[in-house]
Amino acid sequence: xxxxxxxxxxxxxxxxxxxxxxxxxxxxxxxxxxxxxxxxxxxxxxxxxxxxxxxxxxxxxxxxxxxxxxxxxxxxxxxxxxxxxxxxxxxxxxxxxxxxxxxxxxxxxxxxxxxxxxxxxxxxxxxxxxxxxxxxxxxxxxxxxxxxxxxxxxxxxxxxxxxxxxxxxxxxxxxxxxxxxxxxxxxxxxxxxxxxxxxxxxxxxxxxxxxxxxxxxxxxxxxxxxxxxxxxxxxxxxxxxxxxxxxxxxxxxxxxxxxxxxxxxxxxxxxxxxxxxxxxxxxxxxxxxxxxxxxxxxxxxxxxxxxxxxxxxxxxxxxxxxxxxxxxxxxxxxxxxxxxxxxxxxxxxxxxxxxxxxxxxxxxxxxxxxxxxxxxxxxxxxxxxxxxxxxxxxxxxxxxxxxxxxxxxxxxxxxxxx
Amino acid sequence: xxxxxxxxxxxxxxxxxxxxxxxxxxxxxxxxxxxxxxxxxxxxxxxxxxxxxxxxxxxxxxxxxxxxxxxxxxxxxxxxxxxxxxxxxxxxxxxxxxxxxxxxxxxxxxxxxxxxxxxxxxxxxxxxxxxxxxxxxxxxxxxxxxxxxxxxxxxxxxxxxxxxxxxxxxxxxxxxxxxxxxxxxxxxxxxxxxxxxxxxxxxxxxxxxxxxxxxxxxxxxxxxxxxxxxxxxxxxxxxxxxxxxxxxxxxxxxxxxxxxxxxxxxxxxxxxxxxxxxxxxxxxxxxxxxxxxxxxxxxxxxxxxxxxxxxxxxxxxxxxxxxxxxxxxxxxxxxxxx
Numbered sequence: 152x153x154x155x156x157x158x159x160x161x162x163x164x165x166x167x168x169x170x171x172x173x174x175x176x177x178x179x180x181x182x183x184x185x186x187x188x189x190x191x192x193x194x195x196x197x198x199x200x201x202x203x204x205x206x207x208x209x210x211x212x213x214x215x216x217x218x219x220x221x222x223x224x225x226x227x228x229x230x231x232x233x234x235x236x237x238x239x240x241x242x243x244x245x246x247x248x249x250x251x252x253x254x255x256x257x258x259x260x261x262x263x264x265x266x267x268x269x270x271x272x273x274x275x276x277x278x279x280x281x282x283x284x285x286x287x288x289x290x291x292x293x294x295x296x297x298x299x300x301x302x303x304x305x306x307x308x309x310x311x312x313x314x315x316x317x318x319x320x321x322x323x324x325x326x327x328x329x330x331x332x333x334x335x336x337x338x339x340x341x342x343x344x345x346x347x348x349x350x351x352x353x354x355x356x357x358x359x360x361x362x363x364x365x366x367x368x369x370x371x372x373x374x375x376x377x378x379x380x381x382x383x384x385x386x387x388x389x390x391x392x393x394x395x396x397x398x399x400x401x402x403x404x405x406x407x408x409x410x411x412x413x414x415x416x417x418x419x420x421x422x423x424x425x426x427x428x429x430x431x432x433x434x435x436x437x438x439x440x441x442x443x444x445x446x447x448x449x450x451x452x453x454x455x456x457x458x459x460x461x462x463x464x465x466x467x468x469x470x471x472x473x474x475x476x477x478x479x480x481x482x483x484x485x486x487x488x489x490x491x492x493x494x495x496x497x498x499x500x501x502x503x504x505x506x507x508x509x510x511x512x513x514x515x516x517x518x519x520x521x522x523x524x525x526x527x528x529x530x531x532x533x534x535x536x537x538x539x540x541x542x543x544x545x546x547x548x549x550x551x552x553x554x555x556x557x558x559x560x561x562x563x564x565x566x567x568x569x
Numbered sequence: 570x571x572x573x574x575x576x577x578x579x580x581x582x583x584x585x586x587x588x589x590x591x592x593x594x595x596x597x598x599x600x601x602x603x604x605x606x607x608x609x610x611x612x613x614x615x616x617x618x619x620x621x622x623x624x625x626x627x628x629x630x631x632x633x634x635x636x637x638x639x640x641x642x643x644x645x646x647x648x649x650x651x652x653x654x655x656x657x658x659x660x661x662x663x664x665x666x667x668x669x670x671x672x673x674x675x676x677x678x679x680x681x682x683x684x685x686x687x688x689x690x691x692x693x694x695x696x697x698x699x700x701x702x703x704x705x706x707x708x709x710x711x712x713x714x715x716x717x718x719x720x721x722x723x724x725x726x727x728x729x730x731x732x733x734x735x736x737x738x739x740x741x742x743x744x745x746x747x748x749x750x751x752x753x754x755x756x757x758x759x760x761x762x763x764x765x766x767x768x769x770x771x772x773x774x775x776x777x778x779x780x781x782x783x784x785x786x787x788x789x790x791x792x793x794x795x796x797x798x799x800x801x802x803x804x805x806x807x808x809x810x811x812x813x814x815x816x817x818x819x820x821x822x823x824x825x826x827x828x829x830x831x832x833x834x835x836x837x838x839x840x841x842x843x844x845x846x847x848x849x850x851x852x853x854x855x856x857x858x859x860x861x862x863x864x865x866x867x868x869x870x871x872x873x874x875x876x877x878x879x880x881x882x883x884x885x886x887x888x889x890x891x892x893x894x895x896x897x898x899x900x901x902x903x904x905x906x907x
Contacts, residue, residue: 192864193860243864244864249816250820254611261609347711347719348721351720
């Protein structure tokens, strides 16, 4: 057999195999289902991507192996619906740039033939990646991009199991309402937020919710992110002295805010934070002593393991890879792969339309996830409306879940300094 | 008699100019044939970006290379083009072509308004001023609610059309658009460099005081270069907005765009006709391919290789890659004379 004959034979075989039903092709030994995952693996947000990689690989391990964990697709090895085919994650780096994200998405779709895409941390990148997926009729699952604008574009192939920023803020106000009902005094609110997409979005929603639910906004302070000084801003907060201060800040600003308040001798009555800097370990290493009683919203809380045993098992697997506990971001990233794998399993196909239909039909109860959610069921717009956040309080050097009740392990200490 | 004496050098000059033009047209024609051979979406994307940055760098070269006013704030003009095109299209339904033209004119006016105070600064002070002004522009757009502030502007889905420059899967139209843009910037540069303005610019670059003393209106010629440069940069920005179909302040006005416009020209050869294109041809595919095929590992190896290449070229070829051709051409000339 000369070289030409070998090539011809190879070509003939590949032609033959494509004509087979996809299920049977994947059932062959070694066949893998390619899933594109797109995160910032280099550049300023590289750490997010590196953490995401551990989380996503843990999820793939759960799908591909056989584990006694109460989440979909864990029990049997691979996907039963596709002849126990295994999934294979193909990583791409978008560096936080929407253009690069789009180019990488198109590469993954056309070259690597991925059956679906998951991403992307930055909401701006999710915007372009999901548009490309729509054009190629391939499902896109936003794991940890939380801008509310994403699911309002009438995209057919866009799905988000996690909460968007409005759901987060709603959770925070639901908590305030509950406290008020219990007889605590909450009348005035102070908003303090940085000036990029995160703070802008967050404050817009909070301002509206405060109005709708009858709280008075007595301080509405926007500041330049990474500002060298917050003295004048803190003085404004001090003179308004709201019942609840609601900061939307990243790490460096959170630390500076707490230090400046301390220097100016101001103790906020209550702090209810929009995660970010107030959920970052670095903040607590620096100013943890000033944060006792802080409440932050979160997508995830590790002490939920007391009520959901699967959390502890999954966390152990993740910890073996990443050498740290699951957090807000990594838990959402991990879950996104499980949701997608479950849909592919039920679709029994790698066709974009069929996987989309299976995703749309998803109805997973919260107990079968590692998240505090009620359940996973996507609306017409692809958003899961039951992705309830939790509120966690920093007490005794660690976070405890205080809200909502079905996952809370302790009652909230309110007021925080009282 | 005098006619012949004058005609002789003129003839060789005209011939070499004509040769340059013929070479350019052959190159453009050859590039235009690429889509017949390449159909892969990803490769087309890399080619489009390469041509776009060749065109942008060529525009930068007019002010930074020929006129010697090193601007590190061209992201401002790029952003103006992108925002003008996006806002006019998304909010007023004006086709992308109109938006790009409007953005170009607006950019040129902004360049003139900014040039008025800034061109009184020399050398590094001018460069620093351009960085600062571009950063101010970024801050303003960040806080500009009508322009979407930090959220940016999303282009709606539209059927494929040359008018709106929207194509769902097809990259070939974008390819021809940027090829056209690159050809136009090249031809404009070609036409201007040997005009009176071109001579003025080079005189200003070499020594503004000497040029002034010889009757060059230094200030006006700088202003002219800035306006032309800003106009084409904004057209490129408008194209980028249509191409990506989404813009936000960071993704079109970040400082890295200012660098990405200057870098190909510097790498390829400042103040040369083909320098920006050669630089872009090396830098852009390099950056894209290393990110795509090494970036997925999360090791940062892609950026290491990229940085290494830039260092090697700047150490071994301080004049840029076009310097190699110049030197070999000089050698050939020397041989003929000997």
